[in-house]
Amino acid sequence: MDRPDAGLAGLHRYAGTLTVKPQLSRRAARLTSSLIRDILQVTQRPGVISFAGGLPAEELMPALDFSGLAEAGRQYGPSEGEPALRSLIAQNLSALGMECGADHVLVTSGSQQGIDLVGKLFIDEGSPVLLEAPTYLATIQALGVYGAEFQGLSLAAEGIDPEALRQAIVRRRPAFVYLTPTFQNPSGCCYTEGVRRAVAAILDETGIPLVEDDPYRDLAYQPVERTPICAYLKRAPWVYLGSFSKITAPGLRVGYLAASPSLFPGLVRLKQSSDLHSNRPGQLWLIRFLSSHELDTHMARMIGVYRERRDTMQAAMLRHFAGLAEWRVPAGGLFFWLRLTCECDTLDALQAALARDVAFMPGEPFFPAGNLRYPALRLNFSHAAPEKIEQGIGVLGELLGEFAGVPGRHRGASASV
Amino acid sequence: MDRPDAGLAGLHRYAGTLTVKPQLSRRAARLTSSLIRDILQVTQRPGVISFAGGLPAEELMPALDFSGLAEAGRQYGPSEGEPALRSLIAQNLSALGMECGADHVLVTSGSQQGIDLVGKLFIDEGSPVLLEAPTYLATIQALGVYGAEFQGLSLAAEGIDPEALRQAIVRRRPAFVYLTPTFQNPSGCCYTEGVRRAVAAILDETGIPLVEDDPYRDLAYQPVERTPICAYLKRAPWVYLGSFSKITAPGLRVGYLAASPSLFPGLVRLKQSSDLHSNRPGQLWLIRFLSSHELDTHMARMIGVYRERRDTMQAAMLRHFAGLAEWRVPAGGLFFWLRLTCECDTLDALQAALARDVAFMPGEPFFPAGNLRYPALRLNFSHAAPEKIEQGIGVLGELLGEFAGVPGRHRGASASV
Numbered sequence: 001m002d003r004p005d006a007g008l009a010g011l012h013r014y015a016g017t018l019t020v021k022p023q024l025s026r027r028a029a030r031l032t033s034s035l036i037r038d039i040l041q042v043t044q045r046p047g048v049i050s051f052a053g054g055l056p057a058e059e060l061m062p063a064l065d066f067s068g069l070a071e072a073g074r075q076y077g078p079s080e081g082e083p084a085l086r087s088l089i090a091q092n093l094s095a096l097g098m099e100c101g102a103d104h105v106l107v108t109s110g111s112q113q114g115i116d117l118v119g120k121l122f123i124d125e126g127s128p129v130l131l132e133a134p135t136y137l138a139t140i141q142a143l144g145v146y147g148a149e150f151q152g153l154s155l156a157a158e159g160i161d162p163e164a165l166r167q168a169i170v171r172r173r174p175a176f177v178y179l180t181p182t183f184q185n186p187s188g189c190c191y192t193e194g195v196r197r198a199v200a201a202i203l204d205e206t207g208i209p210l211v212e213d214d215p216y217r218d219l220a221y222q223p224v225e226r227t228p229i230c231a232y233l234k235r236a237p238w239v240y241l242g243s244f245s246k247i248t249a250p251g252l253r254v255g256y257l258a259a260s261p262s263l264f265p266g267l268v269r270l271k272q273s274s275d276l277h278s279n280r281p282g283q284l285w286l287i288r289f290l291s292s293h294e295l296d297t298h299m300a301r302m303i304g305v306y307r308e309r310r311d312t313m314q315a316a317m318l319r320h321f322a323g324l325a326e327w328r329v330p331a332g333g334l335f336f337w338l339r340l341t342c343e344c345d346t347l348d349a350l351q352a353a354l355a356r357d358v359a360f361m362p363g364e365p366f367f368p369a370g371n372l373r374y375p376a377l378r379l380n381f382s383h384a385a386p387e388k389i390e391q392g393i394g395v396l397g398e399l400l401g402e403f404a405g406v407p408g409r410h411r412g413a414s415a416s417v
Numbered sequence: 418m419d420r421p422d423a424g425l426a427g428l429h430r431y432a433g434t435l436t437v438k439p440q441l442s443r444r445a446a447r448l449t450s451s452l453i454r455d456i457l458q459v460t461q462r463p464g465v466i467s468f469a470g471g472l473p474a475e476e477l478m479p480a481l482d483f484s485g486l487a488e489a490g491r492q493y494g495p496s497e498g499e500p501a502l503r504s505l506i507a508q509n510l511s512a513l514g515m516e517c518g519a520d521h522v523l524v525t526s527g528s529q530q531g532i533d534l535v536g537k538l539f540i541d542e543g544s545p546v547l548l549e550a551p552t553y554l555a556t557i558q559a560l561g562v563y564g565a566e567f568q569g570l571s572l573a574a575e576g577i578d579p580e581a582l583r584q585a586i587v588r589r590r591p592a593f594v595y596l597t598p599t600f601q602n603p604s605g606c607c608y609t610e611g612v613r614r615a616v617a618a619i620l621d622e623t624g625i626p627l628v629e630d631d632p633y634r635d636l637a638y639q640p641v642e643r644t645p646i647c648a649y650l651k652r653a654p655w656v657y658l659g660s661f662s663k664i665t666a667p668g669l670r671v672g673y674l675a676a677s678p679s680l681f682p683g684l685v686r687l688k689q690s691s692d693l694h695s696n697r698p699g700q701l702w703l704i705r706f707l708s709s710h711e712l713d714t715h716m717a718r719m720i721g722v723y724r725e726r727r728d729t730m731q732a733a734m735l736r737h738f739a740g741l742a743e744w745r746v747p748a749g750g751l752f753f754w755l756r757l758t759c760e761c762d763t764l765d766a767l768q769a770a771l772a773r774d775v776a777f778m779p780g781e782p783f784f785p786a787g788n789l790r791y792p793a794l795r796l797n798f799s800h801a802a803p804e805k806i807e808q809g810i811g812v813l814g815e816l817l818g819e820f821a822g823v824p825g826r827h828r829g830a831s832a833s834v
Contacts, residue, residue: 020624022654022679023592025541025563031686055493064487064698074478074666076470109526109670109692116691120562124442142690145537146442175440207437237439249491251697253526262439269448273559274533275526279696280668281481 026125027145039350043359049392051379052359054185054334060302061249062289066281069288073280079272081107081256082283088290089242089256097231098240100258106267109278111215111243111255113271115139118176118211118239119146120270121263128172132160134337134366134376136185136213139178148175150368155184157328159191162198169206176209176239182226183216186366186378187337188330193225200232207236209263215243215255216333218299221307224331230258237262244286246334247299252282306334306382312389313381320397324404325377334382337363340375342404349377349403356399358392443542447562456767460776466809468796469776471602471751477719478666479706483698486705490697496689498524498673499700505707506659506673514648515657517675523684526695528632528660528672530688532556535593535628535656536563537687538680545589549577551754551783551793553602553630556595565592567785572601574745576608579615586623593626593656599643600633603783603795604754605747610642617649624653626680632660632672633750635716638724641748647675654679661703663751664716669699723751723799729806730798737814741821742794751799754780757792759821766794766820775812 043050080086086105093100108114115138123129125147131139133152140150151168153160159181168174179199181191191199203210212230220226230238239259244252259267271277289295313336314329321327325338340346346362353360363376384392460467497503503519510517525531532555540546542564548556550569557567568585570577576598585591596616598608608616620627629647637643647655656676661669676684688694706712730753731746738744742755757763763779770777780793801809 020626020652020654020679022539022624022626024683025537025539025544025592027541028538028683028687031683053493058492061491064483064491066481066483066487066698070481070483073668074481075475076472076662076667109696112690113692120442121445122439122442124444127442138690138693145687145690175442207439209437209439235437237437245493250493251490253692253694253696262437266441266445266448270445270562273529273555273562274691275530275670276555277670279526279670279699281483281698282696 027147030145030147039359039361042354048354048357048359049384049388049395050359051381051384051392052361053383054380055383056246056250056334057302057305057382060305062294062298064249064252064285066285069284070281073284077277077280077283079268079277081105081278082280082287084287085283088287089258093240093258096228098228098258100240104261104264105256105258106264106271107278107283108255108257108271109275110245110250110253111213111241112138112142113274114239114241114255114257115142115213117257117267117270117274118241119143119148120274121266122175122209123148127175129176129178130165130168130172130174131178131368132180132184132187132189133368133371133373134186134363135178135368136180137365139213140365140368143178150371152368152371154372155187155189157189159189159195160199162195162202165199166202166206169202169208174208176211177203178211178213179229180213181229182214183219183330183333185216185333186335186361186363188328188333188335190224190226190331191229193227196225196227196229197232200229200236203236204234209237209239211239211241213241215241215246217242218247219303219306219334220332221303221310222331226332239263239267247302248286248289252279252285254278254282254286309381309384309386309389312386313379313393316390316393317397320393321400324397324400334380336379336381338377338379340377340400340404342375342400344375344400344403346375346377349399352399352403353396356395358395360396444562444564447564456776456778459771465771465774465776466801466805466812467776468798468801468809469778470800471797472800473663473667473751474719474722474799477722479711479715481666481669481702483702486701487698490701494694494697496685496694498522498695499697499704501704502700505704506675510657510675513645515645515675517657521678521681522673522675523681523688524695524700525672525674525688526692527662527667527670528630528658529555529559530691531656531658531672531674532559532630534674534684534687534691535658536560536565537691538683539592539626540565544592546593546595547582547585547589547591548595548785549597549601549604549606550785550788550790551603551780552595552785553597554782556630557782557785560595567788569785569788571789572604572606574606576606576612577616579612579619582616583619583623586619586625591625593628594620595628595630596646597630598646599631600636600747600750602633602750603752603778603780605745605750605752607641607643607748608646610644613642613644613646614649617646617653620653621651626654626656628656628658630658632658632663634659635664636720636723636751637749638720638727639748643749656680656684664719665703665706669696669702671695671699671703726798726801726803726806729803730796730810733807733810734814737810738817741814741817751797753796753798755794755796757794757817757821759792759817761792761817761820763792763794766816769816769820770813773812773816775809777813
């Protein structure tokens with residue numbers, strides 16, 4: 001496939017200029033602006049109370065003791081990951097009801113890489129993808145780079161509407177459906193068992209692959225149904241994306257995916273061409289930590305603290321956000337999702353909040369382009385200490401009151417617990 | 418961009434079958450067979466003397482002591498990498514004559530990720546790419562996945578022929594030129610200064626970007642010109658790919674790239690959507706190691722051992738390969754590249770060698786598809802101990818003699834030192 005011969009004249013088209021503008025791929029032209037990157041950088045300014053990122057609390061992370069481990073991880077390793085780690089992951093997934101052996105587990109460089117590999121495996125320019133609206137921002141970016149055309153599925157308290165899923169599948173024949181049924185980012189939504197089973201039945205019936213992203217599963221603050229939809233599938237192809245970042249230390253950059261036999265070999269080869277394999281010291285540390293008695297103690301402590309922070313934020317919002325927003329208390333995960341009752345510009349609001357040293361994440365970027373959106377905020381409750389949560393929510397309440405132009409704000413909170 | 422509505426009838430096309438064949442991207446269809454993966458797995462069988470992989474010697478790798486480091490690397494980090502590591506890298510590159518500040522250094526998950534990011538940034542289906550023939554196997558795979566159409570440039574002792582490069586640029590208008598001018602894998606070739614300057618001049622003149630892959634630079638066993646071609650560029654865009662895997666521990670999966678200002682922002686965003694950032698404990702360890710007094714001692718020892726192994730292999734080949742192959746002694750890097758004088762099938766030869774517990778890498782996969790190729794072997798000399806090198810080369814000599822059908826093999830060696 002030769003390009004048209006530009007000839008020697010073409011060669012000199014840059015002559016006389018000092019810099020050369022390179023010819024990039026169409027993919028590169030789809031790189032979205034780095035607004036969110038910029039926001040997150042500002043929020044890391046010292047003194048800012050940030051509810052913006054999705055950062056786990058560093059003070060709760062386990063100590064990273066590599067002693068006795070690292071020497072074994074110096075050489076190149078297998079692309080699929082360390083065998084002992086793959087086995088541990090497969091055991092966990094089997095305990096959740098999934099049919100999954102170690103042979104179908106691929107260790108990734110964080111769960112984000114799993115999303116990228118899925119995009120690489122499935123998406124051509126213009127490939128339709130169904131996902132929740134709102135959905136995880138970085139998924140929109142990572143799949144968008146490959147040229148995915150998104151259609152959003154609205155989220156209710158119980159999850160997506162299975163009938164709407166069926167209709168969208170008939171209409172779009174998507175490459176796959178991407179769902180985060182458990183403690184979704186940003187909405188906090190956790191699908192009911194009925195919706196999980198109904199979604200699985202539709203995927204089995206239509207043969208459309210499911211990509212189930214499940215990084216928050218272990219952060220459950222109350223009893224709630226959370227069997228993976230993948231566990232209910234009988235014939236549709238599937239990829240399950242898992243993370244250790246939320247329960248251990250994201251700086252390790254070790255996550256995983258599991259996939260049905262028809263998808264696994266392609267994912268492994270794409271992993272190999274992406275970075276050969278994931279870092280071995282991190283994998284070896286995880287093998288020891290996940291097999292240790294520390295794990296249960298650590299998880300109980302982390303969940304206790306996060307539950308307390310969630311409840312602190314909820315109590316503060318009930319006091320300060322009455323009439324300004326609607327939200328549900330999430331049963332797990334890291335976020336509150338607030339639908340604002342005013343039609344305010346959340347980017348303007350963010351500017352104003354940053355001027356008062358408080359940060360949040362505007363909701364709009366979580367909606368795939370072209371989908372219905374509404375003014376919303378995402379507030380993280382895992383990172384800031386309780387007193388900072390109190391203080392920051394107070395500031396945000398004042399500010400939202402000003403933006404909404406509401407003089408008295410005592411009309412009763414709209415939270416449903 | 419809706420796909421044609423398949424209707425309800427379409428939805429049931431899988432009904433009655435037990436498994437569903439997923440519809441993958443055209444990219445996935447380009448995944449090549451895993452022949453080489455299979456070969457490398459066999460060569461790791463205990464008892465096999467392997468010259469096949471490109472593995473550094475594990476016994477020479479520095480101890481990985483993370484004490485006092487790991488706690489600082491638990492949280493999410495910047496996509497660009499740890500600032501102190503970026504500074505150290507920029508200092509090194511500046512010392513090589515490149516105009517490069519820390520702002521244009523991106524830490525990657527191994528140098529392989531740099532190749533993948535370059536493919537993602539530049540290549541659409543059918544984009545022409547010029548590279549050496551033979552070239553690094555995993556580059557052919559990684560760029561091929563994005564749909565690159567390769568044209569190979571023949572390698573002589575001095576490097577590629579600049580005039581052939583110019584003609585290929587005129588004819589193909591490539592997205593970029595990918596070169597490994599220093600101790601190339603697989604050929605061991607190290608470009609002369611004249612060729613380096615001539616290549617840079619042609620790229621400046623035509624404005625075609627250079628991707629310079631330089632993982633072997635520090636493994637020099639004799640004085641030799643090795644200024645990066647990027648250092649000679651005045652206006653062409655460039656990406657320089659660097660590695661720590663060959664001089665420290667590949668299991669860390671930390672490499673880097675540096676890029677000209679027009680390319681850097683896109684590469685950072687693609688990095689972010691690929692895996693957010695590279696693992697932080699590995700980066701923090703490298704900051705300490707690269708700044709320590711241990712580095713020089715370590716490098717001197719490693720280079721001494723590798724030089725000795727290279728010389729051992731050379732002496733053994735002069736004894737055993739006379740008349741069977743032609744090769745040059747590489748001034749650095751990890752490989753001998755042997756052009757066989759017979760027209761034998763190197764895959765058959767590999768099978769026979771494995772039956773005698775010796776492994777090598779057949780040369781054919783290092784040639785981009787459709788390019789002239791010749792029967793060749795790549796032999797790694799860094800991994801096996803000297804006595805194993807003696808023994809393995811003896812076995813290979815016998816075997817190649819059988820394949821060549823040469824009764825007496827004492828016609829003088831063809832090596833040029």
